[in-house]
Amino acid sequence: MQLVLEKRAERSTGIALVSPLIAIALTLVTMSILFAILGKNPIAALGVYFIDPLTDSYSLQEIAVKATPLVMIAIGLSLCYLANAWNIGAEGQFLMGAVAGSWLAVKTQGTDAGHWVLPAMLLLGAIAGALYALIPALCKVRFGASEILTSLMLVYVADLLLDYLVRGPWRDPKGFNFPTTAEFDPVATVPVLIEGGRLHFGSIIALAVVAAGAVLLGRTIKGFEIRVVGAAPRAARFGGFNANQLVLVTFAISGALAGLAGIIEVAGPIGHLQPGISPGYGFTAIIVAFLGRLNPVGILIAGLFLALTFIGGEQAQIAMKIPLDVTKVFQGILLFYVLACDSLILYRFRFISASPKVQSGAH
């Protein structure tokens, strides 16, 4: 007997639905073993990770705050990936959006500028993100340059530009040389939704983005075009769809969303521009996009779930003295199982006997 992985004739929809659940179940089992090895009660530890953060308003808010940029960026990325355009540089577009929006906040600081400042900042952030994403898109369309490399390399350019600005021209004059701008004025700050909490208006924008993404993909011709170009490029060409134009469009949309997420993060939870505004949101969002199966609602769930592991991981550090590294292992194991289980959608296990029977007498 031999175990082989055999390609299915078509995608198994049943497995596609249960595969994330199998992955989560396997993760829980593996983590329980790990917790037991660490000498912690596995049930209690899993409770701290997954249940405790869901039991009070504060933690729920924090999950939403953490998920907001991840979901917004991932929605944009999913459009790119569906259309077979590989934008890896959302982190850079996020930073550029933050920089462009902050420019207005810094310039209007201390003036009596009115309530138009914040909307204008958000608009600037989205435009800057889109323009920045168009650079690799144009290079791909015009010169055939790999967008994977160019978009990734532009992350470092954005990072250094931000670094230069907060160390030089935009530095807070009263900040003792620490590389940061002064705190933004109230009119340049994203309003908080619940007094005393950190949940901010950006989370509502993120929900709107999810809805818009669902409508775009499910109900419009553009959405159909995106799917066809990605899934069947030849068919798309026969259908008269322009793949190059689609690269530009999806890159621009995903850049705009990443830029918007950037300026919302800076004008919201952070309150000023400084280096290190993103703990890798642009890259984590790639994981979120695939965890959510490039589906807007799936991405919302995946973003919230990943945020939950961050918040739960922190509470596990406090409540059970479980090291931060365990949280990282945890996220890694989860992704591993998700990808492993996904292969079951296209493949199946089959037992075959090791020595095929010799057929006799059939000449």
Place this chain on the structure above:
Amino acid sequence: MRKILAAVAAALLATGAGLFSASAADKLKVGFIYLGPIGDLGWTYQHDQGRLALVKELGDKIETTYLENVSEGPDSERSIEQLARAGNKLIFTTSFGYMEPTLKVAKKYPNVHFEHATGYKRDKNMSTYSGKFYEGRYIQGLIAAKMSKSGVLGYIGSFPIPEVISGINATMLAAQTINPNIKVKIIWVNTWFDPGKEADAAKALIDQGADVIMQHTDSPAAMQVAAERGKLAFGQDSEMIKFGPKTQLTSIMDNWGPYYIERVKAELDGKWKSEDTWDGLKEKMVVMAPYTNMPDDVKKLAEDTEAAIKAGTLHPFKCPIIGQDGKEVECKDGHLADGAILGMNFYVKGIDDKIPGK
């Protein structure tokens, strides 16, 4: 599925019970926020040593919790608040970049006391504390000038904030008393902890002719590079002699334990109040590692200087202080005022460099 549900239900019960028993204990909860991993062998390591000293002294009355690797970005406010929400009544936030987040959380939790290391903003429930590291830098400057053959010192800077600038100035003021033509090369790595970058900076400095390396970053990476290249170096934050047994001259060690014990005792006695603490060699918040790898006369000079600083007869920033532009800096009562050192944003004469962004 039923099994998963059962597990979830069990988890709910278990955590419920866990929370109940925790709140039943009436030990004072003390929280710490760390910038790096506790194994960084530098800044965070020393804070954690302070916490361990605290546990050793008052372990029967308190319970400590720490969060490590908390970046100075958007996550730090949440991390600090998590500690406050978990019932910690005294919270130490141990890096400059936590200043604004600590201030914000302090306003939200008026009944929790906060202690922020190396910052300058205070509130009625938020103290600040820091060490006079420049005192140690002065001693290092003397040793470096004595030991350097090339007359070029290599200095790895983290961020150009006053604490770091005053360290560079103190080093050079001391070095100039030995060798008026001493030079210093400075590389800013823009991080507190990044062993790769720190090592690269050390290599670049040695390539530029520096033969004594000093750093204001947290890992022993620079020490290891100096050891490989047969140069000399100073440790930072903690005893780093094991990374360079033939390399380390001394190390400025942060000694937070006594302070943590004192503040927690005050909290236990209900006598905690918002203060600004800035202690040095005399109060033993800053401690010099043994003077090694140097001739006896240099060692004696270092020891005498340390004694003089402790006794108050020598101040590293004694008047007159000449700035880079050749003009005398405002200075009276014999030495620079504390405020002028805490807000230092100029180089002294003889430093052939420019403060980034200035």
